[in-house]
Amino acid sequence: DQLGSSSAFSRRTSMNAAKGRSSRRFSQLKTLKTSAYYRLMLAMSVSDFIVSGAWFCTTWPIPRDDLVLDNPSEWLYGNIGTQRTCTAQAFFIQLGIVTPFYNALLALYYYLTIRREWKEEDFKCRIEYAGHFVTIAWGVSTSVAGLAMELFNNSNVWCWIAPYPKGCGDGPDQEPCVRGKNAKIMRWAFYYGPLWVMIFLVALF
Numbered sequence: 645d646q647l648g649s650s651s652a653f654s655r656r657t658s659m660n661a662a663k664g665r666s667s668r669r670f671s672q673l674k675t676l677k678t679s680a681y682y683r684l685m686l687a688m689s690v691s692d693f694i695v696s697g698a699w700f701c702t703t704w705p706i707p708r709d710d711l712v713l714d715n716p717s718e719w720l721y722g723n724i725g726t727q728r729t730c731t732a733q734a735f736f737i738q739l740g741i742v743t744p745f746y747n748a749l750l751a752l753y754y755y756l757t758i759r760r761e762w763k764e765e766d767f768k769c770r771i772e773y774a775g776h777f778v779t780i781a782w783g784v785s786t787s788v789a790g791l792a793m794e795l796f797n798n799s800n801v802w803c804w805i806a807p808y809p810k811g812c813g814d815g816p817d818q819e820p821c822v823r824g825k826n827a828k829i830m831r832w833a834f835y836y837g838p839l840w841v842m843i844f845l846v847a848l849f
Contacts, residue, residue, distance in 0.1 A: 680753055680764055680772045687776070688746035691783075695740030698733050699802060705729035706798045713822065714809040716798055723798070730803035734796030735787050737804050741835050742783035744842035749775045751849035786834040794823040795830055805831045 676682045706723035707730055709715055716723045725733075752771065756762040790796050790805060797808035805827050807813065812821035821827075 678764060680767050681750070683772070684746055684750050684753060687779075688743055688750070691740060691743045691746065694736050695743065698736040698740070701733055702802055705733040705803055712798070712809070714811075716810075719810075720798075720800055730798060731791065731796045734799075734803040734805070735791060737802065738787045738790050738796075738834065739783045741786065741838060742779050744839050745775075745779035745782065748842040748845040748849070749779065751846045755849040782838065790830075790834065793825075793830070795827060797824045797827075805834065 674682060676686065703720050703722040705725035706716055706720065707726050708724055709717050711726060749772075752775075753767060756767055756771070757764070795805045796803055797806040798810070799806040805824065807821045807824040807827045809819065809822065812819045812824075814820075
């Protein structure tokens with residue numbers, strides 16, 4: 645009985661000590677300067693705001709019928725834009741890939757600070773700076789690459805990576821693409837592939 649009581653007392657003492665450390669860590673005043681959580685949430689919110697604005701425009705930026713080689717009004721409504729407005733919308737939609745990256749960073753932050761009990765300063769110096777760089781670099785570089793490769797075209801519900809004119813390709817019965825060559829491959833390389841990697845990492849953490 646004495647041995648069992650001693651063991652139970654030791655467990656309670658350890659639990660209380662762990663709770664004390666956790667309480668002290670999380671009771672500290674969190675600000676944008678002291679908390680990586682707030683910085684990650686701010687960056688993710690800015691990204692969401694930008695891409696939501698681009699999505700809100702839906703079909704408006706798509707070039708109107710008299711400016712295109714095909715006839716968009718046959719499968720969509722409200723296209724009143726030009727190729728420039730279409731490209732601008734697609735650029736910001738592609739830039740929205742940074743949001744899943746920040747979700748993964750946030751999940752990693754939770755894992756390291758809660759499960760591994762990292763300090764804020766450790767996470768900032770060892771993970772956060774590199775995470776911001778990789779996230780923003782991927783979003784900006786793929787968006788700029790989409791501009792340079794002329795990938796941004798009418799994608800039915802908005803402008804994004806798409807072949808132009810609609811239905812074009814390298815097949816024997818297909819019309820050659822004027823813009824957006826290898827659009828399907830580029831979608832997976834620039835967006836869908838990284839997106840699924842981030843989903844896996846969030847689930848893992």
